[in-house]
Amino acid sequence: MGQFVSHLKIRGKLTLKDKGSLFWVFIYPVLLVTMMAVAFRGAGLKMEPIRTAAETGSPYTAYLQDIDMLDLAVMESQEAYRALKAKEVAGIFRADGRLLIRESSAEARILGEIGTGLKRAEAAGRLGVQPDFSKDPLPVGQQDTDLLMGILSMTVAMFALYSYFSGIGMIDHLQANLSPLAARLSTTLLSRPSFMAAGTLINILLSFLEMILLTLYLKFVWGVNFLADLPRSLLLLLVASFFGIAAGLFVGASNKWPTKAKVPLGVGVMLVLGAFGGMMGVDLRLFLDRHAPWLNRYNHINLVGRLLYRLNALSSTREYTTGVLALAAAALLLWFSSLLFLRRRQYTSL
Numbered sequence: 001m002g003q004f005v006s007h008l009k010i011r012g013k014l015t016l017k018d019k020g021s022l023f024w025v026f027i028y029p030v031l032l033v034t035m036m037a038v039a040f041r042g043a044g045l046k047m048e049p050i051r052t053a054a055e056t057g058s059p060y061t062a063y064l065q066d067i068d069m070l071d072l073a074v075m076e077s078q079e080a081y082r083a084l085k086a087k088e089v090a091g092i093f094r095a096d097g098r099l100l101i102r103e104s105s106a107e108a109r110i111l112g113e114i115g116t117g118l119k120r121a122e123a124a125g126r127l128g129v130q131p132d133f134s135k136d137p138l139p140v141g142q143q144d145t146d147l148l149m150g151i152l153s154m155t156v157a158m159f160a161l162y163s164y165f166s167g168i169g170m171i172d173h174l175q176a177n178l179s180p181l182a183a184r185l186s187t188t189l190l191s192r193p194s195f196m197a198a199g200t201l202i203n204i205l206l207s208f209l210e211m212i213l214l215t216l217y218l219k220f221v222w223g224v225n226f227l228a229d230l231p232r233s234l235l236l237l238l239v240a241s242f243f244g245i246a247a248g249l250f251v252g253a254s255n256k257w258p259t260k261a262k263v264p265l266g267v268g269v270m271l272v273l274g275a276f277g278g279m280m281g282v283d284l285r286l287f288l289d290r291h292a293p294w295l296n297r298y299n300h301i302n303l304v305g306r307l308l309y310r311l312n313a314l315s316s317t318r319e320y321t322t323g324v325l326a327l328a329a330a331a332l333l334l335w336f337s338s339l340l341f342l343r344r345r346q347y348t349s350l
Contacts, residue, residue: 026210029159037222050090050107053080057095060118149224154279157305160240163207164266167248170199192342207241229311240304243331249338277302
């Protein structure tokens with residue numbers, strides 16, 4: 001325990017002296033998010049009501065009519081199918097309770113969220129719990145769909161994983177060919193697990209602090225609130241920060257590349273994955289969801305951004321628990337794999 005506390009102090013001093021790491025974690029996110037907020041501010045407009053059909057006899061018609069975001073038309077079955085095929089409506093709530101949508105799109109995603117909420121309310125009713133729809137019929141359907149918030153959710157997700165650079169900086173002090181300090185430490189009885197654990201804890205706290213400051217900045221300066229569901233949002237950002245550090249440790253420890261190669265690699269990969277998730281607009285994301293759905297399914301930036309958007313724009317916890325657990329499990333796997341890569345190595349020269 002005494003060694004761990006000592007390593008905490010050492011790592012704290014080294015982290016505060018690492019100006020490059022502090023720039024990527026603190027300064028760069030604020031600069032870029034400001035530019036993106038300015039660039040996409042005019043895009044943060046309410047969507048037009050989603051044209052939707054409900055078959056005659058649908059059990060959900062009365063609830064759907066209370067949702068302002070929907071432009072609902074009650075139709076016979078054949079007429080509804082014709083309207084869907086002609087792209088006059090985005091989806092059909094059928095008489096048997098199922099939802100039929102036209103294609104993968106932003107409107108289809110919203111209808112899916114609404115359908116999920118209705119199914120949950122129906123299940124609660126079977127258990128004797130009667131939701132009061134007169135007060136809040138469906139939080140999902142009452143939210144404004146803000147393109148700016150969708151774009152910034154992916155941007156914030158990317159910055160939560162910018163703790164990657166802190167992980168790279170930690171390896172600079174442990175991999176002997178990267179710095180004079182690491183070369184000296186490699187000749188000592190340094191406990192690498194303790195040193196890594198201390199550095200991970202320090203950098204998670206710093207990254208988490210940055211995420212809190214960034215979300216407060218967005219809320220009070222730009223009016224974009226990612227703290228509507230405060231506990232879940234903070235837990236998600238905390239786990240994302242851990243994943244970013246673990247990814248940085250893994251990339252840093254799994255090879256002998258110089259730091260000047262690992263940093264651009266991280267920047268490039270995160271920008272590409274952020275664009276795939278919708279950081280540059282929804283067109284590319286919708287194209288990938290339609291033709292390569294597996295790509296964003298395993299895109300960690302898309303996962304964090306999607307959950308962040310659902311929590312705070314749609315008041316939905318769909319896939320939240322599984323998403324956070326998957327992210328935490330992946331982070332632990334990367335962290336322990338990094339520790340294995342950092343076993344003592346032999347170098348031709350230092």
